[in-house]
Amino acid sequence: MKKKVDINVAGIHIRDGNEEERIDTSSGGIYEVMTDGSVCVEYEEVQDMGGQRIKISNKVTVPSDLKSVEIVRMGAMNSKMVFGSEEYTMDYNTPYGSMQMEVITKSLDFKNEENGLIGEISAEYIIKAGDEILSDSKMIIEIKHR
Numbered sequence: 199m200k201k202k203v204d205i206n207v208a209g210i211h212i213r214d215g216n217e218e219e220r221i222d223t224s225s226g227g228i229y230e231v232m233t234d235g236s237v238c239v240e241y242e243e244v245q246d247m248g249g250q251r252i253k254i255s256n257k258v259t260v261p262s263d264l265k266s267v268e269i270v271r272m273g274a275m276n277s278k279m280v281f282g283s284e285e286y287t288m289d290y291n292t293p294y295g296s297m298q299m300e301v302i303t304k305s306l307d308f309k310n311e312e313n314g315l316i317g318e319i320s321a322e323y324i325i326k327a328g329d330e331i332l333s334d335s336k337m338i339i340e341i342k343h344r
Contacts, residue, residue: 200228200229200230201228201315201343202226202229202344203226203229203343204226205224205339206338206340206342207223207224207243207338207339208337209222209335210335210336211334212334213332213333225243225244228241229316229343234262235262236259236261236262237259237315237316238257238258238259238260239257239258239316239341241255242254242255242256243256252273252274253273254271254272254273254275255271255273256271257269257270258319260308260316260319265283265306267282267319267321268280268281269281274293275290275292277289277290280301281321281323282303284303285300285301285302286300286301286303287299288301297327298327300325301324302324303321304324305321306319306320307321311343313343315341315343316341318341319337319338319341320336323336
């Protein structure tokens, strides 16, 4: 089952003890329940990067047990992040180079709509490179079914 959806993503980041930085994006997307019960949400977003507007394709996969979330981003920046009970090591690729980082999930939560479809995914996490914490972050993906 595929459905058209509206996606609102809020990323809240605290870096080096500075004030929190909030990035909000909105776009249309596709919500699909797979035959194994997992959910896949695909959408594109446009971000400003170095004075240029870049397009990033996102694929969010939630397994049927709701114990993790995988987010794959493709475009000018490529990454795969997994939020769940374990620390996840990722390669973060940008036009300026690549670096390896760890994602440590502090919390992961799902809210369903009345129809049983996922309406919101939220994750609190830390991003580290080596022993250095790069950011303490929260991400909220709001899915509005049409």
